[in-house]
Amino acid sequence: MELGCTLPDGFLADLEHNYLKFYIMAGAKEQIKKACKGYVNGKPYPFETLGVLDYANLGSEGIEGRIAPYAFSFPAGTCSNCGADKSPNGTDLKRCGDCKKVLYCTKLCQVSHYGPHSGNCDEDKAMARAKKAIADAKAKTGPRPAQPSGGGIMMLNNRNFNPFMTPLDAFTPFDKGLKFV
DSSP states (O other), rough: TOOOOOOTTTHHHHHHHHHHGGOTTHHHHHHHHHHHOOOOOSSOOOOOOOOOHHHHHHHTOOOOOOOOOGSSOOOOSSSSSOOOOOOOOOOEEEETTSSOOOOSSHHHHHTHHHHHHEEEEEEEHHHHHHHHHHHHHHTOOOOOOOOOOOOSSOOOTTTTTTTTHHHHHHHHOTTTOOOOO
């Protein structure tokens, strides 16, 4: 209904007549009652609810297990919240504005999926910033021409060896006042 699907004739009447016969999570009875009265075929109907995981986790306190976010994973190339492969108006899915990895069919799906996605999105942004910083540092410390030393001998200076130093940093002339022991 949120995507604007076309329901078969009589479906809403049957739903309105039978929905009280089944166990429904907190708040859903009022939403179904309201939707049965106001839904129009082919037009998206926003329930304006919590996300699927939030509602699933509202169940009775006696239930030991809760639904984990990884239980709702959809195939690549589909909406990360509902699994649709196109938006309701037939256009391509839109990417997350921050990490550019996750796809959504509508703004409503993006907002609903914010909680489960925000942690991964922050990690992806941090990784992208780190990769950019490394690339920038490499660009700044590119190859430099060798400088002639006073004695003309270039030796490995391993006093402060660092596995991440460049070859030019490792091969520097020793100080003239340095004595070998």
